[in-house]
Amino acid sequence: MMVSNWPTRFIKANGLCVYCIVGFVIPKGWRIYVYTREINYDPYLYPEPLTFNPWRWMDKSLETHQYFMLFGGGGRLCPGKDLGMAEISTFLHYFVTRYRCEEVGGDKIVKFPRVEAPNGLHMRIWGC
Numbered sequence: 001m002m003v004s005n006w007p008t009r010f011i012k013a014n015g016l017c018v019y020c021i022v023g024f025v026i027p028k029g030w031r032i033y034v035y036t037r038e039i040n041y042d043p044y045l046y047p048e049p050l051t052f053n054p055w056r057w058m059d060k061s062l063e064t065h066q067y068f069m070l071f072g073g074g075g076r077l078c079p080g081k082d083l084g085m086a087e088i089s090t091f092l093h094y095f096v097t098r099y100r101c102e103e104v105g106g107d108k109i110v111k112f113p114r115v116e117a118p119n120g121l122h123m124r125i126w127g128c
């Protein structure tokens with residue numbers, strides 16, 4: 001079901017204006033967070049999601065289905081999507097083919113609710 005086809009409407013509840021989408025009531029002023037990481041790790045959409053498998057993207061349908069939300073969707077779809085993917089692909093290609101890296105220091109990566117290194121992630125990088 002496409003998001004744009006979801007039945008949405010504004011309703012009044014207890015005197016407050018709320019937004020109703022597929023039966024879920026969202027009070028006015030609430031912030032909605034789409035947890036794209038959870039979607040990207042869904043084995044139903046991406047078999048063996050934790051396996052490093054860049055070749056999975058050879059199947060172009062994976063980035064055109066409605067759950068590929070890395071770049072948003074609908075009317076707010078990122079206009080820089082193709083440029084962003086070209087830039088990242090170019091960077092990764094040169095990074096893994098011409099450089100080596102290793103973590104230095106004991107900082108840990110936090111993976112929830114989003115990937116980050118609160119104290120910085122120190123890397124040693126050298127050309128090869």
Ligand code: HEM
Pocket residue numbers: 069070071072073075076077078079080081083084085088
């Ligand atoms: C990996 C790179 C990028 C990612 C992950 C990304 C992600 C996103 C996402 C998720 C949105 C939707 C935000 C929303 O729903 O409100 C968005 C919107 C947007 N992005 Fe990107 N983006 C990337 C690169 C770029 C680049 C390279 C450009 C421009 C050169 C760009 C320009 C924009 C603009 C102008 C919008 C607003 C579109 C609108 O609200 O109508 N983005 N981006």
